[in-house]
Amino acid sequence: MSALFVRLPNHLGDACMTVPALDLLAAHGFALTLVGRGWARDLFAAYPWRTLALTGGWRARPTALRAALAAQSGNARALLFTNSFGSALDFFLARQPAAGYATDVRRWLLHPAFDVPVRWASGMHMVEYYWTLASAFVGVDAPAPPRLDLRITSAAAARARALLDAAGVGARYIVLCPVAVGLHRGRVKAWEGFGRLCADLRTQGHVVVACPGPGERDAVHAVLKAAAILPSTDVGTFAALLAGSRLVVANDSGPGHIAAAVGARLVSVFGVTEPTRTRPWGPSVALVGSDRGWPRYAEVAAAVTGALAAT
Numbered sequence: 001m002s003a004l005f006v007r008l009p010n011h012l013g014d015a016c017m018t019v020p021a022l023d024l025l026a027a028h029g030f031a032l033t034l035v036g037r038g039w040a041r042d043l044f045a046a047y048p049w050r051t052l053a054l055t056g057g058w059r060a061r062p063t064a065l066r067a068a069l070a071a072q073s074g075n076a077r078a079l080l081f082t083n084s085f086g087s088a089l090d091f092f093l094a095r096q097p098a099a100g101y102a103t104d105v106r107r108w109l110l111h112p113a114f115d116v117p118v119r120w121a122s123g124m125h126m127v128e129y130y131w132t133l134a135s136a137f138v139g140v141d142a143p144a145p146p147r148l149d150l151r152i153t154s155a156a157a158a159r160a161r162a163l164l165d166a167a168g169v170g171a172r173y174i175v176l177c178p179v180a181v182g183l184h185r186g187r188v189k190a191w192e193g194f195g196r197l198c199a200d201l202r203t204q205g206h207v208v209v210a211c212p213g214p215g216e217r218d219a220v221h222a223v224l225k226a227a228a229i230l231p232s233t234d235v236g237t238f239a240a241l242l243a244g245s246r247l248v249v250a251n252d253s254g255p256g257h258i259a260a261a262v263g264a265r266l267v268s269v270f271g272v273t274e275p276t277r278t279r280p281w282g283p284s285v286a287l288v289g290s291d292r293g294w295p296r297y298a299e300v301a302a303a304v305t306g307a308l309a310a311t
Helices: 012-016 019-027 060-070 085-093 118-122 126-138 154-166 194-203 217-223 235-243 254-261 297-310
Strands: 002-007 030-036 050-053 077-080 174-177 208-210 247-251 266-270 285-289
Touching: 002 019, 002 060, 002 085, 012 254, 019 030, 019 126, 050 060, 060 085, 077 085, 077 126, 154 235, 174 194, 174 254, 194 208, 194 217, 194 297, 235 254, 247 254, 247 297, 254 266, 266 297, 285 297
Parallel strands: 002 030, 002 077, 030 050, 174 208, 174 247, 247 266, 266 285
Antiparallel strands: none
């Protein structure tokens, strides 16, 4: 089995969208080492893949990569799901040029360099973008699968159930994810209707749950006053929490992509970002809104009602 170091995207949602590509690489006999942020270990805990968290500056990263590559006795290869010049430079300085798309004037650092797909110019989805790169790397030609199928460990499922039990929450619950970090072209990425939606769902007799990320508890509590707010937890346990829900409602954010990745029924609310390339991927996703503006509250409420009826 050949060793393959895969540089993951830096954002959680993008990493979720690499799941079909990673499965394809593993199915073609590669023993994967996932290189990226520290949360990758928890996100992919159900897989037999190693992880390497890259930290530090431009000198520390290649040094860590060189040591990890040396442990593979010189038989390793590398593949970049990132588009940046810096990620290609890290592997080049580690004396292991990586394969990847020829973006960001980095073609001379790559081995081999793949041309960006022609379809990218017409709105290719990121799942397909990563899948096409992995397909070219292993030499197959097939369409991307219709779902992501991120695996969850039984330990993560047990931790999620323990959090729910401690909060007195039973098996039927809805998860709201009202926070979206950062701005997109100067505009806030979070829909303003989550507080009203929470109150309406509670009036209808539904149990509403939120699980803030690190540093988000006060912001979530301010919006979802009627929800059961769980303690922050690791990414794997959070994924299990979403997988066990009746429904997830989220902005265009990491939680929404995790929900889609584990097959949770999801209403994904867009208002400032472009959904063609980055919408959560899968048959259980209902998309409301667009990059031209937030949807009316009634539109989101109708999507939530329809999704709950489908469960």
